[in-house]
Amino acid sequence: MTTPIRSEPLYRAADLRRIEAAAAAQPLMQRAGEAAADLATSLSRFEGGAVLILAGPGNNGGDAFVAARHLRQRGFAVSVVFLGEISRLPEDAAAAYRDFDDDGGSALEAIPSGPRWSLIVDGLFGIGLQRPVSGPFAAMVTAANALALRHHCPLLALDCPSGLDADTGRRCGETIRASHTITFIAGKPGLFTGDGPEYCGSITHAALDLHAERLAPPSARTIGSDLFAAWLRPRAKNTHKGSFGNAGVLGGASSMVGAVFLAGRAALKLGSGRVYLGLIDARAPALDPLQPELMLRRPEALLATALSALACGPGMGGSDEACELLLRACALELPLLLDADALNMLAREARLQEAVRARAHRGAVTLLTPHPTEAARLLAGDTAQVQADRAGAALELASRYRALAVLKGCGTIVAAPDGRWFVNTTGHPALATAGTGDVLSGMIVALLAQGWPGLEALLAAVHLHGAAAEERVASGCGPVGLTAGEIIDSARLCLNHCPPVSQPLDCAWPLARRARLLRSAWLVRVARRFACTPPCSSWPRCSFLPRSTRPPNTSAPISPYRCSSGRATWCTW
Numbered sequence: 077m078t079t080p081i082r083s084e085p086l087y088r089a090a091d092l093r094r095i096e097a098a099a100a101a102q103p104l105m106q107r108a109g110e111a112a113a114d115l116a117t118s119l120s121r122f123e124g125g126a127v128l129i130l131a132g133p134g135n136n137g138g139d140a141f142v143a144a145r146h147l148r149q150r151g152f153a154v155s156v157v158f159l160g161e162i163s164r165l166p167e168d169a170a171a172a173y174r175d176f177d178d179d180g181g182s183a184l185e186a187i188p189s190g191p192r193w194s195l196i197v198d199g200l201f202g203i204g205l206q207r208p209v210s211g212p213f214a215a216m217v218t219a220a221n222a223l224a225l226r227h228h229c230p231l232l233a234l235d236c237p238s239g240l241d242a243d244t245g246r247r248c249g250e251t252i253r254a255s256h257t258i259t260f261i262a263g264k265p266g267l268f269t270g271d272g273p274e275y276c277g278s279i280t281h282a283a284l285d286l287h288a289e290r291l292a293p294p295s296a297r298t299i300g301s302d303l304f305a306a307w308l309r310p311r312a313k314n315t316h317k318g319s320f321g322n323a324g325v326l327g328g329a330s331s332m333v334g335a336v337f338l339a340g341r342a343a344l345k346l347g348s349g350r351v352y353l354g355l356i357d358a359r360a361p362a363l364d365p366l367q368p369e370l371m372l373r374r375p376e377a378l379l380a381t382a383l384s385a386l387a388c389g390p391g392m393g394g395s396d397e398a399c400e401l402l403l404r405a406c407a408l409e410l411p412l413l414l415d416a417d418a419l420n421m422l423a424r425e426a427r428l429q430e431a432v433r434a435r436a437h438r439g440a441v442t443l444l445t446p447h448p449t450e451a452a453r454l455l456a457g458d459t460a461q462v463q464a465d466r467a468g469a470a471l472e473l474a475s476r477y478r479a480l481a482v483l484k485g486c487g488t489i490v491a492a493p494d495g496r497w498f499v500n501t502t503g504h505p506a507l508a509t510a511g512t513g514d515v516l517s518g519m520i521v522a523l524l525a526q527g528w529p530g531l532e533a534l535l536a537a538v539h540l541h542g543a544a545a546e547e548r549v550a551s552g553c554g555p556v557g558l559t560a561g562e563i564i565d566s567a568r569l570c571l572n573h574c575p576p577v578s579q580p581l582d583c584a585w586p587l588a589r590r591a592r593l594l595r596s597a598w599l600v601r602v603a604r605r606f607a608c609t610p611p612c613s614s615w616p617r618c619s620f621l622p623r624s625t626r627p628p629n630t631s632a633p634i635s636p637y638r639c640s641s642g643r644a645t646w647c648t649w
């Protein structure tokens with residue numbers, strides 16, 4: 077089980093341009109090309125093999141020329157195909173071409189047919205892609221994809237696969253299907269959502285000796301467990317079931333009762349003290365025989381129960397009765413999650429929309445968890461529009477309904493009404509099966525019931541839900557035929573194995589590393605004190621734990637440390 081621990085900054089192209097301007101004096105293209113050549117060297121199947129490099133008309137092409145020069149110098153048989161006019165290359169790329177040319181390299185106009193490629197490098201377009209890839213560029217992309225398949229060789233994309241919109245993850249015409257992507261300076265959202273994960277392959281980050289966050293605030297972040305680890309508190313000893321909240325799930329119209337059971341079971345196994353289900357179907361069973369801990373009630377009785385958080389929507393149907401129940405649920409002051417049919421009713425009923433917005437005025441937390449088609453209904457658009465800009469759609473939902481919003485699917489987006497947004501990097505297409513969304517709802521409401529704030533509950537549940545699917549697939553259960561119910565136990569496992577306190581902030585690393593070199597335990601403690609978010613009040617008494625206490629779900633070198641307050645920090649250094 078390897079889940080991303082650290083949240084990473086993501087930058088849209090416009091925000092990256094700010095970094096570019098701030099670091100204009102630094103030889104970034106040289107660094108990018110060299111980093112690409114290093115990765116290319118390790119990927120090439122044969123030392124000194126034939127490498128095909130496609131260079132485009134902008135600075136992505138410049139990176140390609142730098143990489144080509146390095147690879148030639150390392151003895152590879154490099155063929156560079158350049159589409160465009162050398163005289164129109166931007167300044168840095170023109171200089172990169174001249175260096176390549178001076179070094180004896182030459183640019184071709186077409187892909188040579190002879191060699192058996194050991195690696196193909198895509199340097200056609202990066203973050204400057206302006207319009208759909210077409211014409212000769214599209215032909216080049218198609219040829220590169222076909223050659224990589226025919227020659228069974230890796231296809232390395234520079235910065236992002238050409239044809240992929242790095243901001244949104246939307247394909248824009250013919251697109252390079254990379255086996256590997258080396259992305260420069262910082263991650264881009266489009267690599268992790270929509271079509272991005274399919275077209276990027278394995279992603280490597282080359283920071284080019286820059287600390288992006290010191291130069292410009294990120295557009296978004298990936299979800300890492302550090303974003304919610306402060307809420308992963310060890311259970312205090314003197315507690316009881318009442319300490320962990322009462323979660324409610326409302327739904328289960330005729331023939332859709334299973335959705336509520338799935339959500340309820342997930343809520344139970346993610347730690348809710350008690351779980352109550354309100355089933356709309358009058359003939360619904362009075363007991364879940366596989367999970368007798370669940371308490372089944374009529375919907376009216378559920379709404380009269382002292383709940384800590386409520387999820388509405390799984391299998392709820394769209395009847396008048398369901399709509400009235402939803403209105404009553406909106407009047408409750410507890411954290412309210414709307415999913416599935418509750419979202420469809422919200423999309424069509426103005427009264428519900430008013431009721432949801434009124435919740436924000438009262439300070440009551442509302443969470444919406446649509447899949448793209450539900451999001452399209454809520455935004456009165458179509459699914460393709462939502463998928464074309466997933467982050468934009470999630471942010472629009474959050475702002476329009478003044479609620480926390482999750483846009484599900486490959487690279488789930490979590491958006492807050494204040495404009496913050498996050499991209500999930502866990503998950504698996506094995507999740508594309510009925511009921512997995514119900515399980516996610518159950519996980520979220522469980523964390524809400526235990527007192528987690530709305531945003532952290534969403535981030536954790538989305539992250540753990542994806543990690544659970546990965547764990548199931550890794551253990552041989554799927555991808556084909558994984559069922560929603562099978563995710564629940566793995567989600568519980570992932571939650572219980574999550575490191576409990578934030579990872580250190582980047583700014584603390586240099587100090588911590590220096591302190592370790594100086595073998596100064598005191599300085600190490602000071603460094604870690606500032607690495608701890610939020611800082612721990614008892615830091616002077618903090619002491620180290622032996623290395624054997626390394627948490628089981630980490631692969632990086634770990635230096636575990638626990639402070640006397642019981643919180644633990646896991647430092648990878």
Ligand SMILES: NC(=O)C1=CN([C@@H]2O[C@H](COP(=O)(O)OP(=O)(O)OC[C@H]3O[C@@H](n4cnc5c(N)ncnc54)[C@H](OP(=O)(O)O)[C@@H]3O)[C@@H](O)[C@H]2O)[C@@H](O)CC1
Pocket residue numbers: 092093095096104105106108132133134135136137138139166200201202203204205206207208209210213234235236260
């Ligand atoms: N940010 C940094 O600090 C660093 C950036 N670096 C690198 O620079 C890359 C960004 O470079 P960039 O801005 O020059 O854009 P890029 O992706 O090469 O494309 C623009 C060119 O393509 C053209 N064009 C666009 N779409 C087209 C289409 N569909 N079909 C045909 N043509 C099309 C467009 O032409 P125009 O639209 O002007 O007609 C223009 O000529 C970045 O991804 C990274 O690799 C690194 O060196 C490290 C430091």
Ligand SMILES: Nc1ncnc2c1ncn2[C@@H]1O[C@H](COP(=O)(O)OP(=O)(O)O)[C@@H](O)[C@H]1O
Pocket residue numbers: 416446447484485486487488503504505506507508509510511512513514515516541
């Ligand atoms: N290809 C995929 N990659 C990653 N996650 C996926 C993929 N397909 C579906 N999921 C996840 O599975 C869940 C499906 O939810 P939903 O569509 O509401 O299902 P249901 O309504 O049947 O319960 C979401 O959490 C979604 O993010």
Ligand SMILES: [K+]
Pocket residue numbers: 136198199200201202233234235236237238
């Ligand atoms: K590229």
